[in-house]
Amino acid sequence: MKDMHAITLRVNGRDHDLVVEARRTLADMLRHDLGYTGTHLGCEHGICGACTVILNDAPVRACLVFGVQADGAEVRTVEGLAHGEQLSDLQQSFSDHHALQCGFCTPGFLMLTEAYFADTDTAALTEEQVRELVAANLCRCTGYQGIVEAVLATARARGDAKDLSS
Amino acid sequence: MSVIGTRMPRKEDPRLLRGRGRFGDDISAPGQLWARIVRSPSAHGQVRGLDVTEAAKAPGITTIITANDLPPGLVIPVRLAVGSADLSPYLQPVLAAEMVRYVGEPLAVVVGEDPYACEDAAELVDIDVADLPPVIDAVGADASEHTAAELTLGYGDTDAAFARARHVVSIELAIGRHTGVPLEPRCLLAVPGPENPDLGELDIFGMTKVPVFNRDLLAGMLGLDEALIHVHAIDAGGGFGIRGEFYPEDFLIPWLAIRLGRPVKWTEDRAEHLMAANHSRQQYHRITAAFDDGGRIAGLRDDIIHDNGAYCRTHGVAVPELTVAMLPGPYRIPAYRGRVRVVLTNKTPCGTYRAPGRFEGTSAREHLLDVAATQLGIDPIQLRERNLLTKDDMPHHRHITTLGTDLVLDTGDYPALLAAAVKEAERLGYRTQAHLISPGDAAGRKPRGFGLAMFVEKSGLGPQETADVTVSNSGAVHVFSGGTSVGQGIETVLAQIAADALGVDPRVVRVVAGDTAAQPFGAGSWASRSTVVGGTAVHQAATAVRERAVRLAARMLEAAEEDLEVRDGSIGVRGDPKARVTLAAVARAAEPAGGYLAEGEPAGLSARRRFEVARMTYPYGVHAAVVEVDAGTGRVRVLRYLVAYEVGRAINPMLVEGQLIGGVAQGIGGALFEEFSYDDAGQPQAISFIEYRMPTAAEIPPVDVLLAQDAPSPGNPLGVMGAGEGGVNAVGAAVANAVRDALGLAGGIGRLPLTPARVRALADRALADRALADRALADRREGAA
Numbered sequence: 001m002k003d004m005h006a007i008t009l010r011v012n013g014r015d016h017d018l019v020v021e022a023r024r025t026l027a028d029m030l031r032h033d034l035g036y037t038g039t040h041l042g043c044e045h046g047i048c049g050a051c052t053v054i055l056n057d058a059p060v061r062a063c064l065v066f067g068v069q070a071d072g073a074e075v076r077t078v079e080g081l082a083h084g085e086q087l088s089d090l091q092q093s094f095s096d097h098h099a100l101q102c103g104f105c106t107p108g109f110l111m112l113t114e115a116y117f118a119d120t121d122t123a124a125l126t127e128e129q130v131r132e133l134v135a136a137n138l139c140r141c142t143g144y145q146g147i148v149e150a151v152l153a154t155a156r157a158r159g160d161a162k163d164l165s166s
Numbered sequence: 167m168s169v170i171g172t173r174m175p176r177k178e179d180p181r182l183l184r185g186r187g188r189f190g191d192d193i194s195a196p197g198q199l200w201a202r203i204v205r206s207p208s209a210h211g212q213v214r215g216l217d218v219t220e221a222a223k224a225p226g227i228t229t230i231i232t233a234n235d236l237p238p239g240l241v242i243p244v245r246l247a248v249g250s251a252d253l254s255p256y257l258q259p260v261l262a263a264e265m266v267r268y269v270g271e272p273l274a275v276v277v278g279e280d281p282y283a284c285e286d287a288a289e290l291v292d293i294d295v296a297d298l299p300p301v302i303d304a305v306g307a308d309a310s311e312h313t314a315a316e317l318t319l320g321y322g323d324t325d326a327a328f329a330r331a332r333h334v335v336s337i338e339l340a341i342g343r344h345t346g347v348p349l350e351p352r353c354l355l356a357v358p359g360p361e362n363p364d365l366g367e368l369d370i371f372g373m374t375k376v377p378v379f380n381r382d383l384l385a386g387m388l389g390l391d392e393a394l395i396h397v398h399a400i401d402a403g404g405g406f407g408i409r410g411e412f413y414p415e416d417f418l419i420p421w422l423a424i425r426l427g428r429p430v431k432w433t434e435d436r437a438e439h440l441m442a443a444n445h446s447r448q449q450y451h452r453i454t455a456a457f458d459d460g461g462r463i464a465g466l467r468d469d470i471i472h473d474n475g476a477y478c479r480t481h482g483v484a485v486p487e488l489t490v491a492m493l494p495g496p497y498r499i500p501a502y503r504g505r506v507r508v509v510l511t512n513k514t515p516c517g518t519y520r521a522p523g524r525f526e527g528t529s530a531r532e533h534l535l536d537v538a539a540t541q542l543g544i545d546p547i548q549l550r551e552r553n554l555l556t557k558d559d560m561p562h563h564r565h566i567t568t569l570g571t572d573l574v575l576d577t578g579d580y581p582a583l584l585a586a587a588v589k590e591a592e593r594l595g596y597r598t599q600a601h602l603i604s605p606g607d608a609a610g611r612k613p614r615g616f617g618l619a620m621f622v623e624k625s626g627l628g629p630q631e632t633a634d635v636t637v638s639n640s641g642a643v644h645v646f647s648g649g650t651s652v653g654q655g656i657e658t659v660l661a662q663i664a665a666d667a668l669g670v671d672p673r674v675v676r677v678v679a680g681d682t683a684a685q686p687f688g689a690g691s692w693a694s695r696s697t698v699v700g701g702t703a704v705h706q707a708a709t710a711v712r713e714r715a716v717r718l719a720a721r722m723l724e725a726a727e728e729d730l731e732v733r734d735g736s737i738g739v740r741g742d743p744k745a746r747v748t749l750a751a752v753a754r755a756a757e758p759a760g761g762y763l764a765e766g767e768p769a770g771l772s773a774r775r776r777f778e779v780a781r782m783t784y785p786y787g788v789h790a791a792v793v794e795v796d797a798g799t800g801r802v803r804v805l806r807y808l809v810a811y812e813v814g815r816a817i818n819p820m821l822v823e824g825q826l827i828g829g830v831a832q833g834i835g836g837a838l839f840e841e842f843s844y845d846d847a848g849q850p851q852a853i854s855f856i857e858y859r860m861p862t863a864a865e866i867p868p869v870d871v872l873l874a875q876d877a878p879s880p881g882n883p884l885g886v887m888g889a890g891e892g893g894v895n896a897v898g899a900a901v902a903n904a905v906r907d908a909l910g911l912a913g914g915i916g917r918l919p920l921t922p923a924r925v926r927a928l929a930d931r932a933l934a935d936r937a938l939a940d941r942a943l944a945d946r947r948e949g950a951a
Binding site for chain 2: 021023024031032036037038039040041042043044048050077078079081082087091094095096098100101102103105106107110131132134135136137138139140141142143144145147148
């Protein structure tokens with residue numbers, strides 16, 4: 001007998017009602033029940049970070065969270081980053097700095113960075129801090145250089161923008 | 167200005183950045199079932215029983231199959247046959263029947279409605295194996311019992327060279343077992359056709375690298391017409407050699423889909439990947455060089471034991487062959503003999519990993535040169551300079567064949583690149599930094615070192631590649647390539663090549679790579695061949711389309727072909743801005759009722775071209791590293807890393823640099839961190855990312871790249887050489903040399919990866935070496951006094 005639960009959650013601003021098995025991971029629920037296949041599973045044991053999504057403002061490994069834990073929560077995935085057809089500044093920066101090759105790990109790095117930026121003074125970030133941040137996730141293609149550069153460039157640009165508006 | 171050579175942003179990026187890529191597990195089919203492989207828990211043993219009764223009763227389970235359900239005698243054949251050894255006794259069965267030979271070997275498949283239920287049921291399969299003693303150590307294994315093949319390559323009289331030699335230097339070096347480990351696990355979806363399942367019509371998602379080869383192989387194993395199998399082009403989360411070879415699952419999943427008449431999907435988990443997909447690299451080298459008085463190499467010998475794991479898979483003995491074929495590297499070596507013995511052990515079978523055979527061979531040769539430099543009292547860079555082949559030696563016939571081709575170093579100026587790399591390393595302060603004392607380390611517990619290594623790569627393996635180029639009515643250009651997209655940016659590179667030949671904006675070019683219906687003759691993406699061989703085929707097909715477009719435009723404009731010029735997506739009469747037609751208009755004119763076709767002329771603005779090439783092209787490079795060694799903890803930090811690499815011509819320098827930098831990171835993994843170790847019972851000790859330690863951004867330094875385009879390849883019209891493997895090739899060597907320099911070792915480091923425990927042991931040895939040297943010096947002084 002499966003242990004099923006009815007839950008509601010909001011993903012990228014859209015409300016979903018669904019019934020999930022208690023043991024189903026948030027990652028599988030997002031990917032296979034709701035169709036958000038941009039969240040990728042690279043290890044299913046919380047190391048690689050490809051499945052990182054933002055759950056109520058915090059970055060989480062969606063492979064280590066059960067779907068039922070997201071009941072009533074707000075989830076942001078990579079599909080929610082672009083503004084219509086326009087890539088976000090961070091996404092654009094990743095392309096400009098060749099921060100992706102196969103692109104499998106990319107959604108995780110994007111969501112990790114966005115969650116971190118949300119409560120950080122990005123203008124003051126150093127390369128060392130950015131390296132420490134992105135060391136949370138694994139990438140097998142790029143050697144991380146483009147990722148570090150892309151995150152740093154976006155951090156600076158956002159910091160500058162904040163300075164101008166204040 | 168040509169779009170070739172520009173840092174054009176990648177065409178792949180927008181979809182991947184938006185989470186709209188289509189990776190294997192992203193694709194589902196209505197009514198699909200899921201599969202879970204039941205794997206051997208034992209490294210070696212006789213299968214006494216395999217009871218699926220309980221498992222079959224589990225909820226949601228459709229079927230469970232074992233070897234008894236399959237057609238008898240199914241094995242995975244060799245794709246890349248080299249040499250004359252008969253490997254048929256060592257091929258892997260699709261499912262093990264009587265014997266299991268490594269932990270992770272497929273024994274059964276559970277199919278059901280839900281992957282969670284399948285995983286539960288797989289646990290209920292009762293496996294009864296009578297364990298036999300496993301063979302774990304290839305060096306200690308009985309050679310007569312466990313040798314699958316022996317290969318010897320070489321030329322010249324090495325015995326004479328060694329007999330005459332002034333100095334003979336020898337080291338032993340073990341290369342650790344590691345592999346590509348792409349971040350996306352393997353997956354496969356097979357969808358049987360709607361019409362008549364007996365026909366075997368089949369759609370497959372998830373085969374990459376060599377989709378046409380795998381399609382044909384699968385068709386043969388299933389007894390189907392290959393044209394009924396459609397392998398779709400999808401995104402792949404990294405290739406690196408391991409992904410896309412034909413594995414047991416590549417037969418099992420399609421076979422189940424046909425048998426059940428329903429789509430079947432399989433996605434492996436990471437533990438499965440680390441014990442079931444190809445391992446690579448594990449070799450033991452005993453390499454010796456003979457030198458004359460002037461430090462010139464007179465002869466080179468290497469005796470290698472290659473641990474291939476439990477079976478010979480699709481690469482047969484290609485990796486050991488490549489190891490000995492490429493071992494002489496960029497040097498003038500009058501006499502050479504490389505011998506490799508391929509040993510089977512009870513570990514995961516091996517295949518290729520990026521720069522197969524070269525990472526291993528370069529590590530051995532370049533580390534030997536550094537040890538020789540110490541023993542001969544010559545600077546290691548000078549020792550290399552004295553022995554490099556020069557521009558005047560090109561083309562240089564090695565009198566060796568590899569992968570069925572003659573090894574002819576086709577072009578290059580090796581001394582010039584070495585000089586440029588040394589100059590660049592100086593400019594960037596590598597040597598200064600290498601001899602600084604680490605901050606806060608007055609006691610000298612964190613010595614630093616500098617290491618350099620040089621190598622020759624190979625790329626552009628033929629013998630051929632086919633491309634189709636078509637212009638549609640909107641003026642869009644469609645390229646159908648036999649390569650596959652594994653993250654290298656093939657869509658961007660081929661778009662640049664097609665746009666250049668056709669005089670169009672690369673944004674209007676759409677590239678489909680690796681779809682067997684769109685390109686039934688593709689040979690795939692591997693061996694750094696896509697840009698060289700696939701790119702040239704696209705160049706030729708696009709050039710043919712351009713010529714045809716000019717012929718049609720001449721008819722449309724009632725002008726002579728020689729008066730026409732092609733630019734910005736249109737064709738016009740030179741000097742007459744009004745007499746101009748767009749490529750879109752030419753495409754419409756080439757339609758069956760377009761009005762401009764001659765009698766009997768086929769419709770469509772398209773061309774198919776096949777590029778054939780007999781030999782590979784050989785790029786080359788220099789790596790340099792600065793490391794810091796913590797003699798207390800054994801930790802090695804790579805502080806600086808430089809790659810100087812000759813590519814002939816870079817279609818997109820940004821992508822070439824990306825390939826090189828990414829390769830360095832993988833190389834650092836293999837040099838310092840990544841290793842598949844086994845316990846005495848043959849149980850794998852690295853089956854998660856906790857034990858299999860891939861480097862993060864904290865372990866990889868910024869990489870400096872010196873991209874040289876001074877030696878265009880004579881073997882193809884674009885002048886290009888491959889860039890996929892030049893970043894990883896010499897990392898083991900450069901890091902080993904830098905660590906040796908830091909510790910001041912007299913001999914070699916002995917074993918890669920340089921894990922903390924091994925480095926600590928080396929640091930202790932270095933202390934003992936120094937004490938011994940000091941005592942010898944004191945004795946000499948005393949003797950003199």
